[in-house]
Amino acid sequence: MKKTLNFSKLFKVMIIIPAVILVAGVALLAILGGNTDPAYTMLNLGLAVVLKTILSAVFAAGLVLLYFVIRFRKQGVLMGLCSGLGAAVSALVAFFLCIICRAPLGNTTFATALAGVCISYATSVIFFSRFSVRRSRKKNTDNTDNNYSEASSSVFSTMLIMLVIVLAVIICGFAVAAVFSSTFLMLYALPVLLSAVVAVLFTLAVSCRMYANKA
Amino acid sequence: MKRLGKSISVIIALLIIVFSVLTVCGFSYYKGDFEQTVIRGLEDVDRGIDIGGGAKVILGVPNAASGDEAPQISTDVLHDTAQVIEDRAAKFGLKDYEVYVNRAQQTVSLVVPNDVDCEYSAAEVASYLTTYGDLTLRGGSSYTDASIDSSNSQKFTNPTEDSLQIILGTDNVSEVQWFKDTSEGTETYWVSVLYDETGLVTLANATSPDTGYYYGGTVSIWLDNVMLSMQQVEEANTYGEFTFTNEGMTQQKAKLFTAIIDTGVLPTADLSVVSVQSVAPSVGNDSGNIVLFAGLAALVAIAVIMIIRYRLSGVVSVFAMVLQCAVLLAFITGFLVDGGIMMSVAGMAGLAVSVLLTVFSSGLIAEKIRTELRHGSVMGNAVTVGIKDSRNTILDMSVVLAVISLVGLFLFGTSGLSIAIFGGSVVSGVYNFCIVLFIGAIANCITGYFVPQLMLRSLYSFSCLSKPSLFGGAKK
Known part of the structure; x- marks a missing residue:
């Protein structure tokens, strides 16, 4: 019999892992400070960056929620909220992984966080689609656990290949950076890889689980 | 879902290859001693600070x-x-x-x-x-130093003698804009400075044939101690507008002077x-080779994994991925027009996410076909189900990522909204990421769904290629 990952059991683990990353990141930031690019050290422009980031996160989550509502009607609100949670955690994890790995904070950190957000949203969309199809085909809305397990396993088998691809891409980038002695790119390789893995797993195990329970 | 003609997949594959070669290599020819670029290639990419220094x-x-x-x-x-x-x-x-x-x-x-x-x-x-940024209109046009600037144009600095008399200063400037003049058959770029009421009167008096001290003489316009232009006063200036150009004035220079004058001192x-x-570029001194080799190695790695896992569907995914890369590269370079965007590491990350989106999309179709075949579906049915089931998911992914990038574009870019709220833009790298991702998400509807489905529907028309094992299904 084919073994699949049981995402119901991963729920607690995938809450603990991002929490540990966030706590460790905040602690490191407090103790050592960020390995910050000079462009972000000044007070007023640093504040503008923070404001822009918060505003764009709120706008983006709101617009995605609106799209889900137009596309999936009532279920869209829940989808938007759950996928937004996944994306927010993925962005924070990516940001704090950069701090833990001592990657220089700057444009590339924001890009890393945004990449985590994109991967998380892509995972959510694939899950919602698979979950809805399974539920409508079986006409069985009560059996949430089965639908969730099947949908998450199906999404994970697809996402596993994608994670292997992300891993391969990052290994290639790391190898080339090592050959050409580019420490800048080498410092970002681990945060990008880990944030992609956490984004997929957290979205599937926590935010999609929350959606499946409430839907 | 109907099968398509065998030639469709071959034509699409050839078009993708030709388009990709053109976007990478570009196309230019020599007219006399001057190189005329028709299609901008990889060499024409403008590199940001972290890549190009x-x-x-x-x-x-x-x-x-x-x-x-x-x-x-x-x-x-x-x-x-x-x-x-x-x-x-x-x-x-x-x-x-x-x-x-x-x-x-x-x-x-x-x-x-x-x-x-x-x-x-x-x-x-x-x-x-x-x-x-002090803009002054001065009587006369004397200067002490003349040199050649970095654009090989003459540069006159430090006003002296008659040029020390200031007619109008920055305080009187109310509006500035640049424009292109093609009335004489050639393109000339001008900067127009519009003065306020006080400036209008002062300018009219200074250039009047009756009372004007400068009528018949010369006036010059200076940005701090650099003379931007000098003009002969042949008629009274009663409209409060002073337009200027010089021999070396180009569109970019006109934009630069306009930006400086418009923001004030x-x-x-x-x-x-x-x-x-x-x-120095933060990526490393050999940044061009690093980006090129890392990109090529990543593309080869993705191609190998996709082909091993999905066989023929994987080959289709590789073509889709190459097309997405080519479309994004064409956008980055500007392709046929002299424009494009500046590439930074964050922009490269946007490109990587966009390419992964296409691999995700074509991978979804391939995975569905593989699953259907392993559940015993016949070839035609598996391809139809694979394409139909993935359509909405691919569209949703593209729209969601386009929305996210659009928000980033408005808030982190140099758009009117961003400037209105925050002044200038500080996180230009995020703008780069977002603009590449936005184009990637839009293009993904074609590269991640339309092209793979056309190729797949055409490919299984070949009798030798319609075996389930070639699409990741079981051998028996």
């Missing part, structure tokens, strides 16, 4: 180090100065720049990429953007350029 200009108090009567610049003034410089850079249309303040040393620094889209060098663009005249430095 840049020039850094530091504004400070000239005798601060010696401590002799050096004026103290408050933190607020330093930040206001940084904001004006940012506004200038944003209005000029710089897509990648860094402005930062050092409070301890009382300096404001601006970094401009070496590949800046201007005839001036990066250092000269940075020097102009950090200039005090810096908050203090005590700050001046104390240092001009070269900034």
